[in-house]
Amino acid sequence: MSTTTSELEVAHGGVPAGKEHVYSQQPVLSARNIVITFGRVVGLDGVDLDLYPGEVLAVIGDNGAGKSTLIKCLTGAYVPDSGEIKLNGERVSFRRPQDARDAGIETVYQQLAVIPALDIASNLYLGREDRRKGPLGSVLRMLDKKGMEKRAGESVRNLGIQTIQNMGQAVETLSGGQRQAVAVARAAAFGSKVIVLDEPTAALGVKESGMVLDMVKQLRDKGLSVILISHNMPQVWDVADRIHIQRLGGRAGVITPETHDMGEGVAIMTGATKLSEDAP
Structure with missing residues (x-):
């Protein structure tokens, strides 16, 4: 017997083995x-989502399924017409991306x-620059x-990134994977609760993609909650704890x-099959 989308909660039996304690907690988002x-x-059209502490939740779906729209609603780029968003159990209303940040x-x-023309440190602190203490910072x-x-440098090392050593190096001299690492390191430095990664490996080669996926695992191991949007199914199945499937909004x-x-997963995504109550 088929079940409706609204009934498909985490209790459907798909709690990752050994992580039952994670999903007994209150969702972060x-x-x-x-x-x-x-x-x-x-x-x-009436979408539900739960993100738990220290998990990687992948969001997959065909083009036009609503993946990016959902993420933009969760991060303040769009304001939903209706519905409710909670952060650590408290209702929030993001009117702009800065509210979410x-x-x-x-x-x-x-x-x-x-x-590209700025160095790594300047990019990490872009828009959040620290001033010097005393009159040099407050007055001058x-x-x-x-x-x-x-x-x-501490933020980069905390993510296990060893290919970037000089924080004064211009970003334009970095490879695609290293630039992605800088962007992820910036998110990790300031994202105290949730980090959203939108197709982080789309333009990267195999080796650089592996580096980015390792960073995603590092973020999870440090207790951060990660939402990963991706079309790359092998990568999703490699790194995700749970997989949220979008279809037709x-x-x-x-x-x-x-x-x-x-x-x-692809069959559910394309509508070839549906989850049922007796499915694991």
């Missing part, structure tokens, strides 16, 4: 019945927001460049790599 329309086009939600988009508004370089289900293989 939750959304209920999110609806947004663009004229006569329905972007999201102030609340501890950082987003790394596929089009990296880095300035001088930046604490040495301090920012030191803290930038709604949520088709939530599965795990342990309960469903890639073929089954």
